[in-house]
Amino acid sequence: MIDIKSLSRQELEELLASMGQPKFRAGQVFRWLHGGAESFDEMTNLPQALRAQLKERAALTAPQVERKQVSRLDGTTKYLWRLADGNCVESVLMSYQHGNSICVSSEVGCLMGCAFCASTLGGLVRRLSAGEILDQIIFAQKESGRKISNIVLMGIGEPLDNFDAVMRFLELVNDPDGLGIGMRHISLSTCGLADKIDKLASYRLQLTLSVSLHAPDDESRSRLMPVNRAVGVDRLMESCKNYFAVTGRRISYEYALVDGVNDRDWQADLLARRLRDIPSHVNLIGLNEVRESPLKPSRRMRAFQQRLEQQGITVTVRRRLGRDIDASCGQLRRKTLGIGEKE
Numbered sequence: 001m002i003d004i005k006s007l008s009r010q011e012l013e014e015l016l017a018s019m020g021q022p023k024f025r026a027g028q029v030f031r032w033l034h035g036g037a038e039s040f041d042e043m044t045n046l047p048q049a050l051r052a053q054l055k056e057r058a059a060l061t062a063p064q065v066e067r068k069q070v071s072r073l074d075g076t077t078k079y080l081w082r083l084a085d086g087n088c089v090e091s092v093l094m095s096y097q098h099g100n101s102i103c104v105s106s107e108v109g110c111l112m113g114c115a116f117c118a119s120t121l122g123g124l125v126r127r128l129s130a131g132e133i134l135d136q137i138i139f140a141q142k143e144s145g146r147k148i149s150n151i152v153l154m155g156i157g158e159p160l161d162n163f164d165a166v167m168r169f170l171e172l173v174n175d176p177d178g179l180g181i182g183m184r185h186i187s188l189s190t191c192g193l194a195d196k197i198d199k200l201a202s203y204r205l206q207l208t209l210s211v212s213l214h215a216p217d218d219e220s221r222s223r224l225m226p227v228n229r230a231v232g233v234d235r236l237m238e239s240c241k242n243y244f245a246v247t248g249r250r251i252s253y254e255y256a257l258v259d260g261v262n263d264r265d266w267q268a269d270l271l272a273r274r275l276r277d278i279p280s281h282v283n284l285i286g287l288n289e290v291r292e293s294p295l296k297p298s299r300r301m302r303a304f305q306q307r308l309e310q311q312g313i314t315v316t317v318r319r320r321l322g323r324d325i326d327a328s329c330g331q332l333r334r335k336t337l338g339i340g341e342k343e
């Protein structure tokens with residue numbers, strides 16, 4: 001069966017041409033798909049015979065809401081979606097003054113093994129298709145009735161480990177006949193796969209790249225993020241410099257402060273030194289405690305922030321939305337399905 005929602009505009013045109021259809025049909029089908037149609041029968045402006053043909057050859061994905069939690073504090077809404085094959089992923093819908101933003105997953109589980117992260121506890125199950133990444137936005141919008149204007153690829157999974165599907169997703173979500181969300185309204189967060197950052201740079205997209213740095217020195221970064229053992233901070237920073245040189249886009253560095261691991265003054269100083277000659281922005285995050293992990297949040301947030309600022313670094317502290325609903329990545333999937341639970 002053809003995964004029709006993952007097809008590019010051109011591939012969809014080719015498919016419909018192979019069925020003897022005129023070009024405008026592709027636009028019609030595209031708009032139905034991206035508007036949240038759940039069956040070909042809903043596509044009432046298509047001829048009956050075409051709908052029947054499509055049903056035979058193509059599969060239409062539509063995730064089901066397995067669980068939904070709404071924060072009483074700020075309205076943040078967390079969805080646990082059940083995919084067609086029974087696997088689950090999460091998305092979080094957040095409201096800001098400038099519009100609604102959604103955090104989407106790119107994989108079922110994650111291969112990267114970060115010590116502080118709930119999403120990686122059960123390992124990687126599989127990568128999502130472009131259509132399945134897109135569905136999280138289409139159906140969150142449909143279910144909530146809230147128009148989504150911003151996307152962060154910061155949910156479960158490592159987007160650059162699912163490179164081709166993510167690139168395809170970006171093209172689809174950008175299409176004015178679909179969701180029409182511009183690259184400047186999209187952020188992609190990576191644990192720092194340097195060669196993939198280089199590859200992404202070559203596309204020269206206007207999206208915002210967030211790099212989950214979490215430590216400026218190899219010893220602490222490798223302790224928190226096994227991926228660093230292969231890449232190393234020097235090599236990662238080279239890719240970040242190159243990314244800025246090629247795209248002109250300032251990188252945002254995520255830094256979750258962990259008690260006694262990455263919150264020392266010398267680490268703030270080293271971080272400032274590393275970022276001195278590239279336009280950058282540090283986003284400090286209070287660590288969300290994961291039950292299976294011994295890591296604790298740092299109490300030095302303010303001091304660390306000030307020390308960076310004194311050295312000319314732009315720093316923000318991430319606002320915590322949805323504190324009451326386990327809104328941070330991977331926690332709802334893990335709790336509902338018992339993933340990575342120790343006996």
Ligand code: SAH
Pocket residue numbers: 114116117118153154155156157158159189190191192210211212254256285286287288289290328329
């Ligand atoms: N794989 C990508 C995107 C998913 S993780 C990445 O690594 O960037 C999204 C962000 O949440 C990353 O910055 C990640 O390091 C951070 N994160 C994961 N678990 C966390 C926790 N328990 N507390 C605070 N931040 C966490």
